[in-house]
Amino acid sequence: MARPTKSRRKRGPSIADPARAIVAVLAGLLIAALLALQSISSVTTRRAPDLAVSLMPLNGLAKEQLAARQFTGGVTKADEVVPSAKAATPSASGAFAGEALTPKAIAILALASADPAQRDRILAAATSLNRRDLLLQGLVLEEQVKARDYAGSLATLDRLMRVHPEQKPALFPLLQRALSEDDAIPAFAEILDGSSDWHDDFLEFAVRDPASLAGLASLRESGDVGSEEFERRLIQGLADNGQVDRAYSLFQLASGKSAARGTAGPIDWQADYAPFDWRFADEGGFRAQQGRFEEQAEIYVRGGKGGLIADRLIRAPAGRFAIRATHRIQPVDQVRDVRLQLRCAGSETPFFDERFGRGENLFEVGSAPAGCEFMSVGIQARAWSGRSALRGTIDRLEIVTLAARPEPAAAETEEASGDE
Known part of the structure; x- marks a missing residue:
């Protein structure tokens, strides 16, 4: 007969178990609350850093944003930068203590330092950690400009505008001023290699300012920088501002063309690099253009329209010369309203001005x-x-080319003198 098994009685919870359960629940709730606060703090770090700090005092990034607001809010002119940085130092120090990777806080601490050597050390350490922050890199740039470190400052500007292209309006004028420094040209040539969109944007910006043309010409002469449109604007700008020889040198560099003074021969109708190639009018009812055949130009002038329809600069021939022009312009009875005009570069007054005749024309200009x-x-x-x-x-x-006029004979000269 089998012996009945004894049923084992389950042990009930001890008095200590409910306490442990309550502690675990409370710990879980606390962790969840902290995570929620951290999440809210992170979300509000940029928009409301003061709220983020109150929710999470250890939020170093929020303290950094708060320090940055305190700093920028106290600056309206240059002499307020250092005092404002000093006022924001407690927040910046707290941010750095809570989070080492706080570039704005580091920049503020550097600005507040009265010791240049200490400032340099702070900036060097911060730059090794972060090369993207606008405030930090702006401060680095300021120090490089003071030290006339063109290679370093241009490299910093390059980093800034790659990350913050919206800063072009603020940074381009600063960059443009450096073009007047001869020592900066090699650094420009190295940086402006076309690897970033801002490179061509800057050249297009600077070429519109006559004060920058000489520096840009040196830059182009030192290497192949910029687009063809930049070259066109630069050549045109130099010529328009009286630097014709420099403009012609760049025209030769860009186009590969050259012309010795006094060379006879045809003048092509190319219009790539004005003013040493043709500049054609292009208006409604008044225009010129290279024709279907390279050796011809087409013109169209509607009734009531008129003016300079095509022009270009060439080297003035040496000695006496003429210009041959053959055309097929209609109506033939209005051809006389087409004229050939020659001016010296920079002059508004023609030294030669003659009407076209029918068919082939030989304009004997002289010298x-x-x-x-x-x-x-x-x-x-x-x-x-x-x-x-x-x-x-x-x-x-x-x-x-025209033959030189013969000099009057000596006897004729003496006879003329005797008659007098």
Whole structure:
């Protein structure tokens, strides 16, 4: 007969077990609350750093934002930077103590330091940790500019604008001023390699300022920088501002063309790099352009329109010369309203101005005025109101060398003197 088994009685919870359970629940609730506060604090770090700090006093990033607000809020002019940085130092120190990677806090501490050597050490350490923060890199840039460290300052600007392209309006004028320093040109040539969008944007910005043209010319001469449009603007700007020789040097560099003074021959109709290539009018009812065949230009002038329809600079020929022009412009009875005009570069007054005739024209110019290194070859065209539009093609103009005028004989000179 089997012996009945004894049922084992389950032990009930001891008096200590409920206490442990309550502690575990409370700990879990506390951790959840801390996580929630941390989450809220993180969310509000940028928008409401003071609230974030009150929710989570150990939030170093929130303290950093609070310190940055305190600092920037106290600066309205240059002499307030250091006092404002000193006022924000407690918040910045607290931020750095709670979170080592707080670049704004480090920048504020550096600004507040009266010891230049200490400031340099702080900035060097901070830059090794963070190369993206605007405030920190701006301070680094300021120190580099003071030290005339062009390579370093341009490298810092490059980093800033790659990360903060919205800062171009603030940083481009600072960068532009450095173009006037000859020592900065090699650093510019190294940085502006086209690897970032801001490089061409800056060149397009700077080339619009006549004061920057000389520096930009040196930069272009030192290496292949910028777009073709930048080159065009630079060449045109230099020529328009009286630096014709420098502009022509860059034109030769960009186009590969050269022209010795006094060379006879055709003048092509290319229009890539004005003013040493052609500059064509391009308006409604008044325009010129290279034709379907390279050796021709097309013109169109509607009734009531007129002016300089095409012009370019060339080296003035040495000695006596003429210009041959062959055209097919209609109506033939209005061809006389087309004129060839020659001016010395920089002059508004033509030294030669003659009407076109039918068919082939040989304009005997003679010699260019003394000191006229470059001359503008211009074509004026007008269609009077109520008359037909002018239209047609002009073949390549051609420089033709003329024989020198013979000197008067000595006997004739003496005879003329005796008659007097």
